[in-house]
Amino acid sequence: MPDLDFPYHFSGLGRTATTDRDDHIRDLIQQVLFTAPGERVMRPDFGAGLLSLVFEPNSTTLAAATSDDACCGRCEEHAALRVDVTYGAARPHDAQRELHRSGRRAVKFHCCDLRRLDVLRLSGTANAIDFLEVLDKGGPPAAPRQQTLFVRLLRPGFALTPDNIRITGGERITRIGIVWCAPANALPPQAEPGLVATVDDLARTLVVRTDSSGDFSTYTLSIVASSGSSNPPAGFDPRLSSIDFSFKVEGLGHLRLQLPAWSADRRPEARY
Incomplete structure (x- = not known):
């Protein structure tokens, strides 16, 4: 008709x-x-x-x-x-964004150098950030919205603490603290039950809990050797140890x- x-x-x-x-x-x-x-x-x-x-x-x-x-x-x-929306190739020096609107909403921010990432994946030994996902409405009810980051790394076996995670950027909210971070298969007691229920590779996923959900501008998450260093830890690729992202994955509100x-x-x- x-x-x-x-x-x-x-x-x-x-x-x-x-x-x-x-x-x-x-x-x-x-x-x-x-x-x-x-x-x-x-x-x-x-x-x-x-x-x-x-x-x-x-x-x-x-x-x-x-x-x-x-x-x-x-x-x-x-x-x-x-509505299903998928962004294609990343623009230079920008994060690729994928949005899937079937079931749980998920926005993944990918690194800016996919070719280098593929080389490391196939023949390298260094660890690197594969993509970052911001947990929003898909998390358990007790989890604060937009304050949980799933950072997918190339390789498991990492040992990172809040001193190794730095988040910079923002316009209105520029100070983002790290409450805790841990591998998805070894969460701390304060993590909400079911927090990583949707994570498909626990050993390679670093879960980061922040003290704020930031503003609507772009932030950069960096994995550093220490709180006073700008260099990545030993074993991490220097170009793929940071990634741009936005906390605001739910623009509707x-x-x-x-x-x-x-x-x-x-x-x-x-x-x-």
Whole structure:
């Protein structure tokens, strides 16, 4: 059965215009993205309001508000669409980001030199960071959101302490402390039950608990020899011992904060 075309209009035959399924889905997405909250009287929370951001100054806040994670979340919420987004090759000096929206949401930040990583994987002996994943809503209820990092290393057998982990960057929140870190197969007693239930390689995964979830800007996690050193520990590749990432893997909540408030008691101002 054909779907109604958007915006509503009549076809050349004088009947209500219809369209195919692919175009109908495109119409649904456009309605969600370009409708301003409050524009629909009976559904004041409908819409992402992207048009109101067109002339906003460029910033990390704007980038987070217009991220694919946020926009896909709105489409899933209002248009009942399941959106799968996968980023391809990483840009130079930037982290590759993969987002999978089937079941638990997972965002993995990969290293910036995949070719060097492949060489180490096949013929090297040094350890290195393979990717980093921020645990958000997929964690156990007792675990604080966006404060658990799964750092996948190339090789098991590492012995790292909080003094070996340094997180730098940020704009509004620049000091990120390390509460504890441990291999996923040897968690400390304060770790929440079920914290690593979704980790598929416990021996190669370093679990890092931070004291803050940071802001919406980019951070860098580095594995260092000591708290006063900028060099990696012995046995770690110097170029692949740090990785860029963002704590804010769930952009939907932030997008809602950026939108104008609306309630049923609010009435539009009458101007004559």
